[in-house]
């Protein structure tokens with residue numbers, strides 16, 4: 329478990345104080361994938377880099393598995409950092425070293441001398457990230473996605489229990505992003521690794537994260553399970569991220585509906601409710617007719633969900649709404 333107790337950070341540059349993180353209380357459970365989302369300058373990198381003390385907090389305490397990492401001396405910090413891997417947006421590979429040597433680097437730094445042990449561990453790591461035939465290549469000969477896989481192998485070399493991902497997919501195209509996220513999810517499952525990732529894309533959060541914190545101006549403004557935060561966003565910043573992900577502008581949509589008769593509802597359903605033939609049944613039972621104005625059926629990590637905007641006309645409207653709510657559908661009246 330990673331715990332932040334009233335942790336805050338102010339940078340001092342050019343005689344000026346730049347507040348980057350307001351006093352923050354946060355708990356990240358062991359084995360989960362925790363996402364931090366926010367716009368540029370929101371404080372995501374600062375929060376992430378405080379976990380392995382690449383940034384020193386201005387105050388507060390950070391505990392990892394109960395150990396106060398803010399109190400570690402240089403030697404303790406060096407050993408602690410072996411338990412925390414990190415990957416970066418621009419990969420940070422050594423361009424003059426081969427793929428195998430890049431992955432071997434943390435092992436050498438950790439004091440492992442045996443050539444055969446290093447070779448065996450590097451081979452296993454490269455196999456795990458799908459790069460077993462690329463060991464002798466140089467980073468310049470690899471695609472962006474392959475470079476990030478080298479970054480992941482290198483980060484896993486010392487068998488850490490935490491992996492920090494700093495915009496790890498921001499430099500990648502959508503297809504490569506999906507395959508790197510899938511690799512992170514597999515590693516999380518197989519190695520029971522805690523992953524903390526930062527991103528400015530809700531899609532990344534939706535695909536792999538269990539829980540999310542939304543950051544704005546140096547503070548966490550909303551946090552919770554991704555299903556909850558994504559389907560029922562409360563803070564305006566969260567609502568904007570969700571709308572960006574849906575690639576639709578709510579106000580535009582409302583203009584389109586202006587001429588549609590009837591009551592307009594947004595239905596949100598998740599899990600088993602997603603695949604039930606509910607709408608037809610409710611329409612038959614209550615005499616209500618409906619037209620679907622917009623909708624999306626997708627997944628949040630492993631949970632299927634749907635969000636439909638409907639116009640309801642005629643019949644017993646109150647009974648229809650009660651029937652939907654009784655079937656675990658979240659009903660929001662838009663008009």
Ligand SMILES: Nc1ncnc2c1ncn2[C@@H]1O[C@H](COP(=O)(O)OP(=O)(O)OP(=O)(O)O)[C@@H](O)[C@H]1O
Nearest residue numbers: 339341346348366367368369370371372373374375
């Ligand atoms: N080393 C530094 N010195 C001074 N100010 C800094 C430093 N690093 C970050 N800041 C400032 O702290 C605030 C938070 O920055 P941070 O990089 O944590 O945000 P972010 O959400 O990660 O942004 P981005 O997505 O652009 O990386 C910003 O106002 C930034 O300018």
